[in-house]
Amino acid sequence: MSSLSLSAPRFTLSRALIVTRREVRDQIRDWRIIVPVVTLTLFFPLLMDFTAKQAVGFVERYGAPIISERLIPFLLMVVGFFPISVSLVIALESFVGEKERHSLEPLLSTPLSNMQLYLGKTLAAMLPPLLASYLGIGVYLAGLYFTIGWTPTPILLAQIVTLTTVQAIVMVSAAVVISSQTTSVRAANLLASFVIIPMALLVQGESLIMFWGAYNVLWWVIAGLLLVDVLLIRMGVHLFNREELLGRDIDELNLLAAWRTLRREFLGAVDVGSHKGVPYRFVDWYRFEVAGALRRIAIPCLFMALALAAGMIVGAVEARAFPLPANAIPLNSITNDFTDRLARFGLFSANGVLFVVLQNLRAVALATLLGIFSFGVMAVVALMLPLGLAGYFAASAGAAGYSPWLFLAAFVVPHGILEIPAAILIGGAILRLGASVVAPPPNKSLSEAWLAALADWLKIGLGLVLPMLVGAALVEVLITPRIVLAVFGD
Known part of the structure; x- marks a missing residue:
């Protein structure tokens, strides 16, 4: 044998x-x-x-x-x-x-x-x-x-x-x-x-x-x-x-057929019990379509979580190779007017929340675009950068005499509770989208497999990631600065 x-x-x-x-x-x-x-x-x-x-x-x-x-x-x-x-x-x-x-x-x-x-x-x-x-x-x-x-x-x-x-x-x-x-x-x-x-x-x-x-x-x-x-x-x-x-003698770009395929994959068709043949209700869409998309991106999400953890570790290691000056992180200079100064920049307002949401959505769009043309690899790198910077500054704060864990707990964890899982979910969806062209299922063509992966990306993005990013922006703008002031303020 x-x-x-x-x-x-x-x-x-x-x-x-x-x-x-x-x-x-x-x-x-x-x-x-x-x-x-x-x-x-x-x-x-x-x-x-x-x-x-x-x-x-x-x-x-x-x-x-x-x-x-x-x-x-x-x-x-x-x-x-x-x-x-x-x-x-x-x-x-x-x-x-x-x-x-x-x-x-x-x-x-x-x-x-x-x-x-x-x-x-x-x-x-x-x-x-x-x-x-x-x-x-x-x-x-x-x-x-x-x-x-x-x-x-x-x-x-x-x-x-x-x-x-x-x-x-x-x-x-x-x-x-x-x-x-x-x-x-x-x-x-x-x-x-x-x-x-x-x-x-x-x-x-x-x-x-x-x-x-x-x-x-x-x-x-x-x-x-x-x-x-x-x-x-x-x-x-x-x-x-x-x-x-x-x-195959001619290639035809049929946008209408592509839209129908994408719409069918995104909305799904009820085939459950007595609801067979009836369009999904909103709750049913979450129960079946979003839950199904989560199952399909489970392994990519696990890989994404490991990559983000590795990014934070790499950032902490680089802080030793490229140290900041001792006075570069003046946490002891945070005073009671810290929130007032931030408010003058429009942070504690609806415009501040909208700005943070748009920044995060732009990062997601850039990561998705990079992932499409790199089998998802560059998307992983792009999403690793923020946590890499967090690890770098936490390690730099530790070198300056502060607790790196306290630094992370004050500056990152409050909004990171929502933002980091959102990055893992959208990263897993982008990985599946970028890798869908490598090995499409036997019963689907290359375009159908890619559109199905794009539909899963939309389900995860609109159904889970967007609400999480909005919640993270609210916390980042309204709550995180107050936690920083409470921990490091005079």
């Missing part, structure tokens, strides 16, 4: 490599693919070598060699990223391009499983970008060695090569998913912006890390990208279906 379980993955991979070899041979034969990729891959590193040489000479004249020390590794990363974006067209045409050329039907008629076909196509689309990236990095390093004598440390080189590899896998995997779900090359090329723009923003973030010299942070970036790799490959394998690929 164990020999069969071990041989199954090898058998799947060997069958997938049949498709990979076929695709790679076709790519090598097509000079319109090879010549531009090789030419641009060789030209760009030479341009970066020239740029690095000029930059080193310029900054050394003004006594700022640290700039060149940071710039050269950054250009090394850019050299590895550039060929991937150039070669992305190969992945975008992997399925839909062959469909337009009417060469896909013979391939789909082979006795290969959907997984074998998909993995073979994906591996074939990954090879040219990776080889082009490695070639560009090699040319760039050779040019630097012979012009200014610069060589990277082994750890830095390993980081750049690994980062380039995982970035290529992310971009190619996403492009292959797009190619398998679209009906024309034009549509695939337009949707490629949803791959290139986020990765370009990621490269900008990586550039900040490298200019600060915090190279160890790159390992965390690599770990995050590996997680995205697994999600994208699993998503592509789960969604790929040769029958749908051949039978």
Whole structure:
């Protein structure tokens, strides 16, 4: 039994490599693919070598060699990223391009499983970008060695090569998913912006890390990208279906049908006892629909609660690494006119409550938007920030001689009793919304699964989170300042 379980993955991979070899041979034969990729891959590193040489000479004249020390590794990363974006067209045409050329039907008629076909196509689309990236990095390093004598440390080189590899896998995997779900090359090329723009923003973030010299942070970036790799490959394998690929000739955006699906999922249909066929009452909607949504997001909520706790711990740890001055938290200066000063800013008023509610709703909207485009990951990060700051200031208060637990009890706990559970609930709903595209249920299409998750997000958001945020705002504006004054005031 164990020999069969071990041989199954090898058998799947060997069958997938049949498709990979076929695709790679076709790519090598097509000079319109090879010549531009090789030419641009060789030209760009030479341009970066020239740029690095000029930059080193310029900054050394003004006594700022640290700039060149940071710039050269950054250009090394850019050299590895550039060929991937150039070669992305190969992945975008992997399925839909062959469909337009009417060469896909013979391939789909082979006795290969959907997984074998998909993995073979994906591996074939990954090879040219990776080889082009490695070639560009090699040319760039050779040019630097012979012009200014610069060589990277082994750890830095390993980081750049690994980062380039995982970035290529992310971009190619996403492009292959797009190619398998679209009906024309034009549509695939337009949707490629949803791959290139986020990765370009990621490269900008990586550039900040490298200019600060915090190279160890790159390992965390690599770990995050590996997680995205697994999600994208699993998503592509789960969604790929040769029958749908051949039978789908046109994509139609039916907003009315989408609205009907969303409305049906949001309101539900009574199928309980004597109320069968009767629309839900408001209480019934809470009993069945909101309760059902809570059950479906139970595991994401547990993960979200752990993430928020981790955020507070990280904030407390960072307070030791980046301590505040001793007089930065003047809790002993809180006097009896503390509430009067806050009232002058409109805190103890309906406008203050409305301001806090709108701020929280804006944070929820931003987290939701980030979660949709990142499988929910960035939503977790966004919702962790407030508790991370709370942990940071509590630890800073402890370092200044105050009790961190008393600080949290006065400043955070009163409104946090409602606000933190609201963050956990909406975070769990966003996680389910972002992850719904990875593995939709067998009886639902990708769009239906996403709309069902969106309906659950609306149920949780409108039915539970919004009332909790309003209550938290009332407490934060009207009660928390008075508790702070009672605890730390004169």
